[in-house]
Amino acid sequence: MTIDRRQFLSVTGAALAASQLGACGRSRLPVGGVPDSGFDETSTAEQVTAGLNLKGKYAVVTGCTSGIGLETMRVLAARGAFVIGTSRSMERATEACKSVVGVTSPARLDLGNFESVVECAEHIRGMRVPIDMLICNAGYLGGDNQRQLVNAVEKHFAINHLGHFIFVNRVLDRLYIADQARIVMTSSRTAYTHAPRQGILFDDLMLSNDYGDLMAYGHSKLAIVLFSLALSKLLRGTRITTNAMHPGVIDTEIGRHFNPVMRFGMKVRAAVGGKTVEAGAATGCYLATNETLGAVSGRYFEDCNAVIIGGDNHLYDETMADQLMTVSEELTAKYLVEQKVPQAPKRREAANDG
Numbered sequence: 001m002t003i004d005r006r007q008f009l010s011v012t013g014a015a016l017a018a019s020q021l022g023a024c025g026r027s028r029l030p031v032g033g034v035p036d037s038g039f040d041e042t043s044t045a046e047q048v049t050a051g052l053n054l055k056g057k058y059a060v061v062t063g064c065t066s067g068i069g070l071e072t073m074r075v076l077a078a079r080g081a082f083v084i085g086t087s088r089s090m091e092r093a094t095e096a097c098k099s100v101v102g103v104t105s106p107a108r109l110d111l112g113n114f115e116s117v118v119e120c121a122e123h124i125r126g127m128r129v130p131i132d133m134l135i136c137n138a139g140y141l142g143g144d145n146q147r148q149l150v151n152a153v154e155k156h157f158a159i160n161h162l163g164h165f166i167f168v169n170r171v172l173d174r175l176y177i178a179d180q181a182r183i184v185m186t187s188s189r190t191a192y193t194h195a196p197r198q199g200i201l202f203d204d205l206m207l208s209n210d211y212g213d214l215m216a217y218g219h220s221k222l223a224i225v226l227f228s229l230a231l232s233k234l235l236r237g238t239r240i241t242t243n244a245m246h247p248g249v250i251d252t253e254i255g256r257h258f259n260p261v262m263r264f265g266m267k268v269r270a271a272v273g274g275k276t277v278e279a280g281a282a283t284g285c286y287l288a289t290n291e292t293l294g295a296v297s298g299r300y301f302e303d304c305n306a307v308i309i310g311g312d313n314h315l316y317d318e319t320m321a322d323q324l325m326t327v328s329e330e331l332t333a334k335y336l337v338e339q340k341v342p343q344a345p346k347r348r349e350a351a352n353d354g
């Protein structure tokens with residue numbers, strides 16, 4: 001397949017213009033009260049963490065074996081953090097951990113198997129270390145437009161949202177004992193470009209009507225933003241913050257279930273107005289480490305800055321976020337633990353907690 005050069009250039013121009021606005025011509029406004037990062041869509045994870053010494057800090061990166069997760073683990077470990085990296089396969093996690101310079105530890109996590117989520121969380125809790133940075137990065141995107149169910153809900157929603165929902169709940173006590181903990185929820189622009197117009201379809205979480213992979217993916221990525229929003233309210237007054245972000249469009253293994261034509265389309269899309277993996281990991285690393293963000297929570301970020309996306313979308317819908325919390329708790333009740341918000345113990349004391 002060949003691409004006409006002039007066509008390529010005009011698409012590039014259009015995509016670049018669109019990136020000034022955000023996707024689909026929506027306005028993208030800065031958020032008052034959140035410092036401008038000085039970084040943009042070209043910044044890399046190495047650049048946004050330049051000069052940082054993360055020695056003594058602990059990070060968990062879900063989905064560390066390829067793409068954005070692998071680059072995130074590489075950069076955080078290079079800056080001195082102890083990084084626990086997860087994969088569905090212990091072998092792949094081990095290989096990924098060995099491939100980066102620094103201190104890392106592999107763990108097995110299958111977000112589509114809630115028992116595995118509990119086991120992974122217990123494994124990490126058993127390490128008896130604080131979690132300073134929790135990067136919920138792992139993600140699934142189907143490719144054949146065939147609806148699948150996991151635990152009686154649609155597969156994207158189960159893996160991308162509910163799996164992380166249980167995981168965050170079960171390791172929250174390790175975040176409470178960090179000096180200042182950050183949760184980074186990896187969402188996607190599809191949360192407002194492809195999610196259903198009504199937002200979360202509480203009455204049809206199986207997505208039985210008009211199923212499409214991108215719609216289902218956007219639905220799950222909207223759930224991730226809303227979970228972060230609702231969680232930020234619950235965590236007010238603690239030393240834990242949570243923010244959601246779109247990493248950019250990057251040619252990674254996320255299209256592993258695509259057919260060859262779709263994969264080619266993704267490559268072109270990533271080449272035209274997309275990002276490198278190094279830049280794709282920047283927003284997450286910035287959120288996890290930048291000291292100016294200590295009190296910033298419940299925000300949605302793109303290209304290393306908090307943004308308000310204009311037009312019809314549900315990214316900031318607190319009522320929907322609260323309802324999502326209730327429904328997610330009901331759906332995963334038997335896997336959750338009760339987490340009491342502690343009186344913020346000092347980290348030193350926590351290290352001796354047995």
Ligand SMILES: NC(=O)c1ccc[n+]([C@@H]2O[C@H](COP(=O)([O-])OP(=O)(O)OC[C@H]3O[C@@H](n4cnc5c(N)ncnc54)[C@H](OP(=O)(O)O)[C@@H]3O)[C@@H](O)[C@H]2O)c1
Pocket residue numbers: 062063064065066067068069086087088089092093109110111112137138139140159186187188189246247248249250251252253254255256
């Ligand atoms: N690339 C993009 O253009 C783009 C755009 C917007 C958002 N994102 C989001 O960015 C995140 C990282 O994606 P990526 O582009 O780096 O994709 P990727 O290369 O496919 O990496 C995804 C990671 O998730 C893990 N994973 C997949 N299914 C899993 C499951 N059921 N349980 C646990 N782990 C699972 C994979 O590990 P194993 O296979 O080893 O288990 C892999 O390490 C995802 O959340 C994705 O939705 C990506």
